[in-house]
Amino acid sequence: MGKCKGQIHSIETSGMVDGPGIRVVVFMQGCTLRCLYCHNPDTWISKGKFEMTPLEVVEKVKKYKNYFGKNGGVTFSGGEPLFQKEFLLETLKLCKMEGIHTALDTAGICEDPEEILSYTDLVILDIKSYKPDLYENITRKKIDTFLHFLEICQKMNKKLWLRSVIVPGMNDTEEYVLGLKNFISPLKNVEKVELLPYETLGVHKYNDLQIPYSLQNVDAMNKEKCNKLNTLLNEGLYE
Numbered sequence: 001m002g003k004c005k006g007q008i009h010s011i012e013t014s015g016m017v018d019g020p021g022i023r024v025v026v027f028m029q030g031c032t033l034r035c036l037y038c039h040n041p042d043t044w045i046s047k048g049k050f051e052m053t054p055l056e057v058v059e060k061v062k063k064y065k066n067y068f069g070k071n072g073g074v075t076f077s078g079g080e081p082l083f084q085k086e087f088l089l090e091t092l093k094l095c096k097m098e099g100i101h102t103a104l105d106t107a108g109i110c111e112d113p114e115e116i117l118s119y120t121d122l123v124i125l126d127i128k129s130y131k132p133d134l135y136e137n138i139t140r141k142k143i144d145t146f147l148h149f150l151e152i153c154q155k156m157n158k159k160l161w162l163r164s165v166i167v168p169g170m171n172d173t174e175e176y177v178l179g180l181k182n183f184i185s186p187l188k189n190v191e192k193v194e195l196l197p198y199e200t201l202g203v204h205k206y207n208d209l210q211i212p213y214s215l216q217n218v219d220a221m222n223k224e225k226c227n228k229l230n231t232l233l234n235e236g237l238y239e
Contacts, residue, residue, distance in 0.1 A: 006057065006087035007048030009040075009079060013064055019103035019122055019161070021071030024061045026091075028076060030083035032109055033139040035128065036214045037165055039202025043079035054091035062098060073101025075124070082110040092119035108149030109141075117156050122191075125150065127164040129171065130183035138170075150187075160190045166226050167198040168218055177229045185237060193237065195230040197221035 007029035012018075015025040027040075029048035038044075052060075061074045074095055081088050081104060095102050096119050103122040110116070117123070128146070129135040135143040153160060162184060166172050177195070184193060198221040206213040 003053055003055075004087050004090060005051045005053055006084055006091070007046060008050055008052050008057075009043050009048050011057075011060065014067075015075060018075040018077060018105055019073065019124060020101075021069055021073065022064075022067045023072050023103070024064050024074045025105075026057060026061075026074065026076050026081075028078045028081045028084055028088070031078055031080040031107075032083065033080065033107060033128075033141055036138050037167055037198050039199065039205070040079065041202070041205050041209055041211055046083070054087060054094050057091050058094040058098060058100075061095065061100060065098075065100065068101070071101070073103065073121070075103040075105055077105035080107055080109050082106055082108075082113065082116070085110065085116065089116050089119070092116060095119070106149075107139075108146045108153075110149055111145060113149055113152055114156065117152065117158055120158065122159045122161065123153055124161045124163065125153070127162055127180070127183075129164075130180055134171065154188055157189055160187065161192040161194070162187075162190060163194050163196055165196045165198055166221050166229060167215070168221055172221065172225065172229065174229070174232060177233050181233050181237060184233075190238070193234055195226055195233060197223050197226040 009027040009029045012025040015023040018025045029043055030046040031044050076088060092102055101121050102119060103124055104120045105124040107126045107128065128138045132143045164180065184190065200220050203213055
């Protein structure tokens with residue numbers, strides 16, 4: 001165990017928003033989605049900035065265990081961490097052997113996630129859209145794999161944090177958010193639901209990589225409006 005190599009984009013050692021408590025965040029390389037608003041297009045390709053074995057990742061994470069307290073741990077993000085399934089699985093197994101809380105920040109792009117989820121304490125799931133047409137417009141992929149992943153999370157009773165990016169002119173209406181609320185309300189084990197305002201901070205990366213940016217003329221989402229929509233979404237959601 002622990003000998004395969006993973007392609008790593010970067011590692012953050014004091015993450016505060018990628019799960020509960022203080023966390024080490026491992027940003028992994030590779031993603032099959034091409035989301036219109038992706039702010040990390042440099043993670044799309046499979047080749048990372050450096051390679052690490054699962055054992056090397058866990059040894060690095062272990063150095064920060066004293067800061068984790070009761071809630072902290074490690075979060076695997078990306079890119080799409082499920083893009084590197086073998087490496088992710090081995091790393092998760094080693095983390096659990098060390099008693100480290102594990103979180104997976106994912107868009108749910110995996111056909112058979114059961115074994116990986118069995119070593120995952122928390123799933124931070126990005127809902128690109130609950131509407132099949134809009135999902136495909138945003139990601140360039142069908143919604144089926146995401147829905148299957150969510151179904152498996154439900155069957156395995158996985159704890160969920162749900163996130164969704166709100167983009168002006170795309171999904172920033174009360175009607176859309178109420179539809180999202182109806183989509184979320186039957187789900188079990190949802191601990192947190194959050195709408196994230198679309199930002200333009202990553203646009204320069206597209207220019208650097210010479211990749212056309214589809215939302216070039218879309219302004220950043222108004223944070224006050226996003227907060228109001230977030231309140232609408234969460235109001236009475238789990239009463």
